[in-house]
Amino acid sequence: MARKQTIIPGVDKRLLIKDAAKLLPDPSRRWFLRGASLGALTLLTGCDIVDSDAAEGVLRRISTFNDRAQAWLFNPNTxxxxxxxxxxxxxxxxxxxxxxxxxxxxxxxxxxxxxxxxxxxxxxxxxxxxxxxxxxxxxxxxxxxxxxxxxxxxxxxxxxxxxxxxxxxxxxxxxxxxxxxxxxxxxxxxxxxxxxxxxxxxxxxxxxxxxxxxxxxxxxxxxxxxxxxxxxxxxxxxxxxxxxxxxxxxxxxxxxx
Amino acid sequence: MTSIEAANIPERQPTVIHPAWVRVTHWINAVAMLVMIGSGWEIYNASQLFGFTYSSSITLGGWLGGALQWHFAAMWVLAINGMVYVALGLITGRFRSKLLPIRPGEVAADVKAALTLKLAHDDLSKYNSVQRLLYAGIIVVGVTIVLTGLAIWKPVQLQWLTALFGGYDVARYVHFFCMAAIVGFLVVHVLLTLIVPKSLRAMMTGR
Missing domain, CATH: 3.90.420.10 (Oxidoreductase, molybdopterin-binding domain)
Known part of the structure; x- marks a missing residue:
């Protein structure tokens, strides 16, 4: 479980950066799904076809669906x-x-x-x-x-x-x-x-x-x-x-x- | 020559190499797999198992939270599509007729033939023993990656499954090695398709 390349043990560098990015104005930190982040899909399709706002909306809705699925799976006695x-x-x-x-x-x-x-x-x-x-x-x-x-x-x-x-x-x-x-x-x-x-x-x-x-x-x-x-x-x-x-x-x- | 071909057509039985359900599940799986692999690499980067990270130019999601959203969305597509594929493969007898038997002696002979470029693949409807081994093997890996995924997603609710894979930390490694096996398979699979382009046509049109 040795995790290398972290500044502080237990702290993910990326998350630190992510947190720092919150200080930036809103549009500049909307890198959630943009540019390089679409690497795999860009490779697949040869172009950047995913509208990031639409994709983000769909993903958030699926995440909400996953909340319900997990609540259903949760057994209070387990x-x-x-x-x-x-x-x-x-x-x-x-x-x-x-x-x-x-x-x-x-x-x-x-x-x-x-x-x-x-x-x-x-x-x-x-x-x-x-x-x-x-x-x-x-x-x-x-x-x-x-x-x-x-x-x-x-x-x-x-x-x-x-x-x-x-x-x-x-x-x-x-x-x-x-x-x-x-x-x-x-x-x-x-x-x-x-x-x-x-x-x-x-x-x-x-x-x-x-x-x-x-x-x-x-x-x-x-x-x-x-x-x-x-x-x-x-x-x-x-x-x-x-x-x-x-x-x-x-x-x-x-x-x- | 043209006349001979024309004369042959009515007599030739149009053989479907891949029925529609195989083609549909194959391509859904291809897209879902790429999303799972790309987002999985980004998730891996948040807490690496080995001394390397994946370049963000080939990962999906941008950061851990985005990657997890992709991963937990595509997992439904992958798992449901995979279940349909495995169920139909068993019910229709396709797995049995196409993938079995797998005999070590034949595999060795076919590996040797392939390496000396003497392996015939005129008839795409028949798999040689190397293909049978790889296709059967990748189905087992596919099932295992879904099960280990469940084991590390729900190590409390499905703790029996997590225990089956040696506990949470070990299951993460198994999940990773399954991914590595799939990526390895993918490289060979795509490479061989480029060498034998009619196999790609068969997976698109069925013949």
Missing amino acids: LAPEYAESRITRPFPFNGYYAEDEAPEIDGKTYKLEVGGLIDNKEPWTLDRLSALPQVSQITRHICVEGWSAIGSWQGVRLSEFLQRIGADTRAKYVWFQCAEGYSNTVDMATALHPQTQLSFKFDNQILPRKYGFPMKCRMPTKLGFKNPKYITAIYVQNNDAGGYWENQGYNWHSGL
């Missing part, structure tokens, strides 16, 4: 495989669209988790109160959208347990996460209620280090890595899909494993 402690990948890679030293620094003493949407009790949660919730542990495989994988160990409270405690309406469609670095995404309620979906406060039985999302990440072994938010500052239960950082750029929304 557990992700768990591994022995000896299988844990050490060091576990840091991964983000920013460098490790740019990761958010959160003061655990003043931290408050905001909760909202279709819930009964909207009182914010301190880290002490969160850490006092019943804890579970898992050693599961984190699979990145890039293809690599790593086995990690997480401890925390089941999200389903937490949702019950805040009186969430679990008939709602989505759980939305807002994170300190500006990251956000939504997941389907079925995944949020999965027994292995966990609000994690610890990695490998140590307080979650900054690089892995201190003070809290949401570990979902049934989803690709980027669907597992870190540095969570707010959780909302809602019926509208508020999108997500990567999903808005074209990653498949469901991204279930």
